Amino acid sequence: xxxxxxxxxxxxxxxxxxxxxxxxxxxxxxxxxxxxxxxxxxxxxxxxxxxxxxxxxxxxxxxxxxxxxxxxxxxxxxxxxxxxxxxxxxxxxxxxxxxxxxxxxxxxxxxxxxxxxxxxxxxxxxxxxxxxxxxxxxxxxxxxxxxxxxxxxxxxxxxxxxxxxxxxxxxxxxxxxxxxxxxxxxxxxxxxxxxxxxxxxxxxxxxxxxxxxxxxxxxxxxxxxxxxxxxxxxxxxxxxxxxxxxxxxxxxxxxxxxxxxxxxxxxxxxxxxxxxxx
Amino acid sequence: xxxxxxxxxxxxxxxxxxxxxxxxxxxxxxxxxxxxxxxxxxxxxxxxxxxxxxxxxxxxxxxxxxxxxxxxxxxxxxxxxxxxxxxxxxxxxxxxxxxxxxxxxxxxxxxxxxxxxxxxxxxxxxxxxxxxxxxxxxxxxxxxxxxxxxxxxxxxxxxxxxxxxxxxxxxxxxxxxxxxxxxxxxxxxxxxxxxxxxxxxxxxxxxxxxxxxxxxxxxxxxxxxxxxxxxxxxxxxxxxxxxxxxxxxxxxxxxxxxxxxxxxxxxxxxxxxxxxxxxxxxxxxxxxxxxxxxxxxxxxxxxxxxxxxxxxxxxxxxxxxx
Ligand SMILES: Cc1cc2nc3c(=O)[nH]c(=O)nc-3n(C[C@H](O)[C@H](O)[C@H](O)COP(=O)(O)OP(=O)(O)OC[C@H]3O[C@@H](n4cnc5c(N)ncnc54)[C@H](O)[C@@H]3O)c2cc1C
Numbered sequence: 001x002x003x004x005x006x007x008x009x010x011x012x013x014x015x016x017x018x019x020x021x022x023x024x025x026x027x028x029x030x031x032x033x034x035x036x037x038x039x040x041x042x043x044x045x046x047x048x049x050x051x052x053x054x055x056x057x058x059x060x061x062x063x064x065x066x067x068x069x070x071x072x073x074x075x076x077x078x079x080x081x082x083x084x085x086x087x088x089x090x091x092x093x094x095x096x097x098x099x100x101x102x103x104x105x106x107x108x109x110x111x112x113x114x115x116x117x118x119x120x121x122x123x124x125x126x127x128x129x130x131x132x133x134x135x136x137x138x139x140x141x142x143x144x145x146x147x148x149x150x151x152x153x154x155x156x157x158x159x160x161x162x163x164x165x166x167x168x169x170x171x172x173x174x175x176x177x178x179x180x181x182x183x184x185x186x187x188x189x190x191x192x193x194x195x196x197x198x199x200x201x202x203x204x205x206x207x208x209x210x211x212x213x214x215x216x217x218x219x220x221x222x223x224x225x226x227x228x229x230x231x232x233x234x235x236x237x238x239x240x241x242x243x244x245x246x247x248x249x250x251x252x253x254x255x256x257x258x259x260x261x262x263x264x265x266x267x268x269x270x271x272x273x274x275x276x277x278x
Numbered sequence: 279x280x281x282x283x284x285x286x287x288x289x290x291x292x293x294x295x296x297x298x299x300x301x302x303x304x305x306x307x308x309x310x311x312x313x314x315x316x317x318x319x320x321x322x323x324x325x326x327x328x329x330x331x332x333x334x335x336x337x338x339x340x341x342x343x344x345x346x347x348x349x350x351x352x353x354x355x356x357x358x359x360x361x362x363x364x365x366x367x368x369x370x371x372x373x374x375x376x377x378x379x380x381x382x383x384x385x386x387x388x389x390x391x392x393x394x395x396x397x398x399x400x401x402x403x404x405x406x407x408x409x410x411x412x413x414x415x416x417x418x419x420x421x422x423x424x425x426x427x428x429x430x431x432x433x434x435x436x437x438x439x440x441x442x443x444x445x446x447x448x449x450x451x452x453x454x455x456x457x458x459x460x461x462x463x464x465x466x467x468x469x470x471x472x473x474x475x476x477x478x479x480x481x482x483x484x485x486x487x488x489x490x491x492x493x494x495x496x497x498x499x500x501x502x503x504x505x506x507x508x509x510x511x512x513x514x515x516x517x518x519x520x521x522x523x524x525x526x527x528x529x530x531x532x533x534x535x536x537x538x539x540x541x542x543x544x545x546x547x548x549x550x551x552x553x554x555x556x557x558x559x560x561x562x563x564x565x566x567x568x569x570x571x572x573x574x575x576x577x578x579x580x581x582x583x584x585x586x587x588x589x590x591x592x593x594x595x596x597x598x599x600x
Contacts, residue, residue, distance in 0.1 A: 142382035243387030
C-alpha cells in the first residue's frame, strides 16, 4: 500500500501570539518563531506509519511506502526530513512562495501529485494551524472524485486493504464511514491516541504511546540519505492563479486582564454587582 | 441581482440553530437570500425556515440524505447553488466538511470560519481569523461564485422576521461516489445541557480535574446550577475525562458566551483561541502565573477542589433566593 501525506511548514504554533503585522498591515511577520511542521500533518505521518507497520516489531510491511509532499520554501526540506526520520520513505518539495498559495491551489496541485504517485490513500491534517482554513482534504477529494472522511479520530484498514473504516469526530458524537480505497482522509487530534489506528498486522494487544513518535538518532541519520526531490510548482502544470485575495492583516483587539479576587465570596459579589452575569 | 444561498443544517429532521447564524451572515451582508434544506423528512424544518425573510426555501428531501455524507450532499448543493454569488454554511462540523466540497464542485474560491462581512460597490470583503485568532485578515474571493463558512459565535442566531417565503423543490442530483462511501453509524453523545456553541454560560474544565469522576462530582454540579454548557481543554478530552466534542479551542469549538468560567485550565494559546471573545471570563487556577489570568476579568488563585464546590453552593443560594 502506498500513502501520500502532504506536510506544511508553519511558524511555531505554540507561540502564534508573538506574530507581528508588517508594512502597514500588508503581511504577517513570523520572524523569530521556529518553523515547525503543522502538528496535524505530523499526526497524519504518525497515523500513516501505524497503518504501514507492525507496531510491536516496528517492521514495515513489505512493499508499502510513505511519501511526503510539501509546498513552500527550500527550507521546508528540514521539515520533510523530520518526517523521514519518523519513518517516511521519500519526499517531494514543490518550491513556491507561501504568499502565492491558497488552499484551492494546493488541492489542485496535490491532485496532480496524486496522478503521478498513484497512492492508495492520501492522509492530511484537518487544518494548518497558521491559516486555520480546514479545506485542502475536502477539495482534493472532490477533484479526484475519491471517497473521503474528514476529522478522523480512528482508522481501521481491512485485512485485504480494500476498505478503511474511519471514525469522524463531529458535533454531538462520532460518525463511522466505510471508504473503498483509493481514498482521502483528514485527521484530527485523537488519531494519535494509543488505539486509534488498526491495520490487522499490529497485534490487537499492542498499545502505542500517545502522540507522534520521537525520532531516535539512528533514524535521524538514516533520514539524511533518504531522497527529497525538489521541483517547481509550475512543473505540475497547474493554473497558479489564486481564487482568494488577502487585502490586509491586523492584530485582534487586545483583551485587558482584569482583577484577582481574594475568595469565592468576592468573586460572586463581583459577578453579581459589577459584571451582572449571576 | 446578486443573491446568497444559505445551506441549512438539519439533524434527524430538526433544524439546527447553526442555520440561524448563516441567516444573520446574509442579513449583515445586506443581500437577498434563499435557503436550501437538504435531508430526509425535512418538511418541518423547511416550514420553520419560511419565516426568516428568504426569497425562496428550496427543499431536497430524499432517503439518500438520511445521514450526512459529504459525497452525497455536495452534488445536490452545488447544483442548487448555480446562479448565486455566495453560498454560505455555518462552520459547524457539518459546514466545515461540506462547504469546501461544494466550492470544489463549483470551481469557486472558499473562505472558512468567516467572522464578518462587508459589501462595498458590489464587492464582498470577508474578515477571517488566522493563527489561532492572533491575526485578523480582510480578504476577498475572486471567482464568480464564492463559498464561505460562517463562524457561529460571530453571527448571533437570527430571529424570525415574519412573512412566508415560497417553497420550492430542489432537484436531487445522483452522487457518483455513493457506492464507495458507506455510512455505518452515528454514536451520539446525548446531553440534556445546552449546546456549547449556543450557551449563555460555559463552564470548562482542564486536565487538573484528574478524572471522569472529577468532572462528574466537582465540575458538573457547578455547570448545572449555572444552567451552563460544559466545555473542556484538549488535555481533559485527550485523557478521556469528557467526550471529544466538548473541546473548546482553535481546533475544537469556538464559543463567545456572556460568561466563561475556566476551571484548572492553563490558558494555552490553542484554548484561548476558542473563548477569548467571551464577554466575561472567570479563571480559577492554583498557579498565580497561569496565562489564563492575563485575559480573565476575574481571577481566583486557589485549589479548584475547594473553590468550585464553594462557588456551586453560593450560586445555589442565589438561585434559591430568586
Ligand atoms: C495541534 C494542537 C491543537 C490544539 N488544540 C487545542 C484546542 O482546541 N483546545 C485546547 O484546549 N487545547 C488545544 N491544544 C492543547 C494546548 O496546547 C494545551 O496543551 C491544553 O489546552 C492544556 O490543557 P489544560 O489547560 O487542561 O492542561 P495544563 O496546561 O496541564 O494546565 C492545567 C492547569 O491546571 C492548574 N491546576 C492543576 N491543579 C489544580 C487545582 N487543584 N486547582 C486549580 N488549578 C489547578 C495548573 O496550574 C495548570 O494551569 C492543542 C495543541 C495542539 C498541538
